[in-house]
Amino acid sequence: MPRLGSRYVRGVSSPTRSDSRRLALALTLTLAGTLGGACAGDEREKPRAPDLQPLVDAYAGPTRDFDAQAAAEVEELVERKVGALVDMTGVADLIEDALGSLGEEPAGLTAGLTAGLRRGVVLEGEGFARVTRICSGHGTPAPPVDRDANGVLELTAGYTEDGLDPVIFGGAAACKEQVGQRQLVVEGGIALHIGDNLKLSDLPASPVLFQLAGFALSVDGTERVAGGFDFQVCRGDAASCVPGNFELLLGLPGERTLVFFIDLADKSGGFRAANGRWDCDFLAGTCQSGGATVTIPVYQL
Secondary structure (H helix, E strand, O other): OOOEOOOOEEEEOOOOOOOOOOOOOOEEEEEEEOOOOOOHHHOOOOOOOOOOHHHHHHHHOOOOOOOHHHHHHOHHHHHHHHHHHHHHHHHHHHHHHHHHHHOOOOOOOOHHHHOOOOOOOOEOOOEEEEEEEEOOOOOOOOOOOOHHHHOEEEEEEEEEOOEEEEEEEEEEEEEEEEEOOEEEEEEEEEEEEOOOOEOHHHHHHOOEEEEEEEEEEEEOOEEEEEEEEEEEEOOOOOOOOOOOOEEEEEEEHHHEEEEEEEEOOOOEEEEEEOOEEEEEEOOOOEEEEOOEEEEOOOOOO
């Protein structure tokens, strides 16, 4: 794949089957420079990304002290959101897989599945890239590559000489994905906050905040999320985000917030609050911070 500056290039990968899952990875990658000649549809200006800064600030600075009352108030919310989060990990993998087409190496959590499927693109200058991924569809073996039947995921990533823009955005339209034995259908707006001036090579080790707006997710024909959902994937050495965990923002009365973090592998986790980080034993029903202990309900996680 040629190196790209402020020129427009379109590439279409061949539909390739992986051994572990016959992925329908028909990808179209469009790059457009904000300086230079005409692009597809005469699109010259970088599209404006949604503003995720208020959500970023909310995750960074929870406003409610953690105590027994707060733990009781969020019990049902935590259980419901964690249940949805288990299915959302499949959505996160789908998005990061699509973003892998932007780099010289597939980026993100699903790099093992996509290795060798396509050559990468080096982003230079200033502009934006659009990635279109036809979803894999339901069934084993996977059905033929078919945008109309299987749906599509589309993402836009702006970039400058310094790196990627802070927010990558787009949406899914009737996107059908098979994750193990589960059949997912994804629909709605998607935005990712990846940080300032991040290099493509740094993306797999950086925290990513997902905002899914006007969003719907069904699993095996049952609706799991409707209206919207947000979560953070914690990676690297970010100060507030606990590496190896997922985070969920919890709203409480009085517009106050807590952040719940969890390792889905062993269900360990706790809370970030205005009065510090609290590590919890959910089976024992206790959380601790700096020698203080709070008794909590036994969450069903």
